[in-house]
Structures are given as C-alpha cells and as structure tokens.
Amino acid sequence: MQTELNKVIAALRDFYAHEGFLFEKDIGERAITHRFAVYLERQFSGWAVDCNYDRLGERTLHLPHGTIISTDDHLGKSIYPDVAVHQREIPNNLLTVEIRKASNHTPLEHDQHKLRALTDVHVWFPYWIGVLLVLDRQHVTMSEVYVSGLVDDPLSRWFATRLAESGLAAAH
Template identity: 70%
Template structure:
C-alpha cells in the first residue's frame, strides 16, 4: 500500500508544482481532478487512469441494494469515483481517489461513504485502496486512506506524515498545519 501511496504523493507534488494557475484562481473540482489524474497517470505505468469512470468492461459500477451510500446519478444506483487507477476490462481495481477542495461546503461524509463502498471487499468491483484528498491552494488540507471498506487509521497517519515531510501539507495563516 505504501508504494501506491508514495506514487500518489509524487503525483500531488507535480500537481502543486505545475498547477498554481488553477489553484490560485479557484477553479472547480472537476478541472483539478482532471489535472491531478494527468500526474497520477505518469506514476502508474501499466495501469489505466480515468476520471468519473463507472464501468468494468460492460458492467456499470452499482452499489448493493440498500446501501447507505448516496450515489451520483438520478437513479441512485451508479457510483462515479473522481480518479481511478485500474484495468478497464477485468476486476483489477487498484486505487480510487476522491478529491475535494478545502472550500467545498458539501458534507465530507458523502466522499467518505463512497470510499468505504468502493473499497468494500464484498462488492465485485472493490478497489484495494481509497484515498480522500482535500486540496488547498498551497497544499493538502485533510487526507484519509481506506481499505477493506473502512478507514485505515495507520495508513492515514503514515500518508499524512509523508505529505507533511514532502512539503505538501497546507498551513493556515498562523503557520499551523491543518
């Protein structure tokens, strides 16, 4: 898991180094998601990287009936991860990333529930790892790592520390990290 998370950190480093224009102008999450996916793709050779991808071969990624997770379509069935690292034709789903801007006022619980569902080992399309990343103008504000359908506390702490050491943690005006 640490290898994949290190690759995500490398993609975030390149993203923050190259995309100041977008961040300073407060562009939308979809724009930022696409640009981050470009850098993620450079890190995961041999894998496909897609945004808002809801398929596996011909099948649509649908949540189990009765799931508490809200979905992203009007029928309440399909789920669209922001960025995925996967193989499109076979159930080999490595990484799902949910991206948020730090000024997003929608409840974070939607993204957290989505990552729990995407990494749930009981669904046929489960991703090995899920990561929630909150983007600030100058760095990552909040991050969480998911595996096995739940937050992975030790991996989340490790990932946050690696972000901090890499200079990717956003600081507030008083110099404190958040």
Template identity: 70%
Template sequence: MQTELNKVIAAVQEFYAQETFLLERDLGERTLTHRLAVYVERQFSGWQVDCNYDRLGERTLRLPRGSGSSTDDHLGKSIYPDIVVHQRDIPNNLLAIELRKDSNHQPLEHDQRKLAALTDPNVWFAYAMGVLVIVGQDGVSFSEVYAGGTIDSAASRWFAERVQESGLAARHDNGAPR
C-alpha cells in the same frame, strides 16, 4: 500499499508544482481532478487512469441495495469515483481517489462513504485502496486512506506524515502545518 501511496504523493507534488494557475484562480474540482489524474497516470505505468469512470467492462458500477453508501446519480444507484487506477476490462481495480477543494462546503461524509463503498471487499468491483485528498491553494489540508471498506487509520497516519514530510501540508495563518 505504501508503494502506491508514495506514487499518489509524487503525483500530488507534481500537481502542486505545475498547477498554481488553477489553484490561484480557484477553479472547480472537476478541473483539478482532471489535472491530478494526469500526474497520477505518470506514476502508474501499465495501468489505466480515468476520471468519473463507472464501468468494469460492460457492467456499470452500482452499489448493492441497502448499502447505506452515497451515490452520484439521480437514481441513487451508480457511483462515479473522481480518479481510478485500474484495468478497464477485468476486475483489477487498484486505487480510487476522491479529490475535494478545502473550500467545498458539501458534507465530507459523501466522499467518505463513497470510498468506503468503493473499497468494500463485498462488492464485485472493489478497489484495493482509496485515498481522500483535500486540496487548497497552500497545500493538502486533510487526507484519509481506505481499505477493506473502512478508513485504514495506520495507513492514513503514514500518508499524512508523508504529506507533511513532502512539504505538501497546508499551513495555518501562523505558518504552522494544519
């Protein structure tokens, strides 16, 4: 898992190095998600990387009834991960990434429930891991790692430490990392 998470950190580093124009102008999450996906794709050769991908072969990614997880469509059935690293035609789903802007005022729980559902080993399309990354102009303000349908606390701490070591952590007004 750490190998894949290091690749995500490398992609986020490249994102921050290349996309200051978008960050300074406070563009929307969909734009930022697409640009991050470009850098994720460079890190995961041999895998397909897609945004808002809701299929596995011909099947639509749908949550089981009563899962309690949030969905993204008006019927409350389909789920659209922001970025996925996968193989499109076979059930080999490696990584789901949810990206949020730190200025997003919608409940964080929506993305957290989505990653828990996407990594739930009881669903037929489960991803091996999920990463939540909250970005702002001055860096990553929050992150979590999901595996097995829940937050992986040890991996989340490790990932946050790597974000900090990489100089990607957002800073408070006093210059201290968040």
C-alpha cells in the same frame, strides 16, 4: 500499499508545482481532479487512469438502493470514482482517489461513504486502496486512506506524515 501511496505523493508534488493557476482562479473540482489524474497517470505505467469511470468490467457501477450515494451523475454526487487507477478489461481495481477543494462546504461524509463503498470487499471487484484528499491552494489539508471498506488509521497516519515530510501538508 506504501509504494502506491508514495506514487500519489509524487503526483501531488508535480500537480502543485504546475497547477497553481487552478486554485488562484478558483477553478472547479472536476478540472482539478482531471489535472491531478494527468500527473497520477505518469506514476502508474501499465495502468489506466480515468476520471468518473462508471464500469466494473462490462457492468455499469451501481450500489444497492437506499444508499446515500447516487448512481445518477447529473447532480455530481455519484458512486463513480473521481480518479480510478485500474485495468479496464479484467477488471483489476488498484486505487481510487476522491478529491475535494478545502473551500467545498458540502458534507465530507459523502466522499467518505463513497470510499468505504468502493473499497468494500463485498462489492464486486473493489478498489484495493482508496484515498481522500482535501486540497487548498498550497497543500493537502486533510487525507484519509481506505482499505477493505474502512479508514485504515495506521496507513492514514503514515500517509499524512509522508505528505508533511514532502512539504505537501502542514505538520501535525
């Protein structure tokens, strides 16, 4: 998993090197997510990298009723991953990334719940790794790594340390 997370760090490094305009002009999260996906795609040759992908193989992605996450994307609060690194046809789901701007004041629990659901081994073809990134104009202000439906604390600490060593996050 560290190999995949190092690729996320490389994509973040390129993203911050070229996309400062998005933060200077306070552009929305969906545009930021798309531009990050462009850099992430360069790191994962042989994989499809999509934003807001709503399928698991031939099936439309839905969660059980009663969940706090909606499959209706008109409110921008869907289960669809912000960024998915996967093989569409098989399906083989490697990595999902949720991106938030640090200035977003909606509850973080939405994205956390979404990542728990998307990496849950009881879901049909879950993502192997989930990453939550909270971004400001200069660096990552918060990150978490999800595996098997839970925050993986050791991997989250490792990832945060690597981000800090790369100059992409404040040191702890």
